Amino acid sequence: MTAVLLIPAAGDSRLLQEGPGDARPPMAEKWPQEAWKLWAPGTMEARLRYPGYQRALILAWGGKLVVEGCDRTWRTFEGSPYSGQSLGILIRSLSEWPASRGRLVYLNAEFEEVGVGGVQ
């Protein structure tokens, strides 16, 4: 797998929230239409009104960690900065990820979903 995304739980605005000074986390989006079914980087607030539109925080992309996304996740849920050093460590640390924190999505090199995570 080459990418790991985290779709926030319903009603949880912390992960994708933009901050003071126009700060913004790394985000991906997916449209419901057949032609746009793949996840891609980027997001626009205005699109949220479209039914089926989804967006997620990016933890890894292109086989590499995206530390800005990992750090926001760890600070939000663990209260501490992210200290992992590799994609392997990230994936292992997510093996017991509680579904109540959001849904993990794993993508292959073609940006297709190859798995989901979250322990009920």
Add this chain to the structure above:
Amino acid sequence: MSGITVLLVPPEGDPRKMLAEGPLGARPPTAWFGHRALAMGGHEKEASWHGGLPDQRGSGAWDDIVLKRALVLIWKGQSCEQGIFSAWFRADDELGEVLSEALYEEITYLPELVAGWRREGESLGTVVQLDASGNEILGGHP
């Protein structure tokens, strides 16, 4: 700390790319010093600090005059984790540990910490502290 803003102005050319956008649209919190374009035409007479990105020609309706940009560490009393993380990630582990403590325990000494960081003559930049009205109360004269 109520209402206080703490900014970090990188050295000329931003050698550590603290103000640069990260991967996949990630963006650190920034502020800029300069003259805001006015809706009725012209610009503010006095330069001042503004939060966020400037509105410059090609990006919107106005054309702000930017004299200096900065990373936001604390904005109006609110700790900006992503800004502090940027400073940490682009500095080193030693400074990072201290900045991390500052986030969760006591942030009043953050300006001194950043200003005092030196490595082989290199500086992280100049710390600017603003009061609740946006007036400079510490260092960093742009």
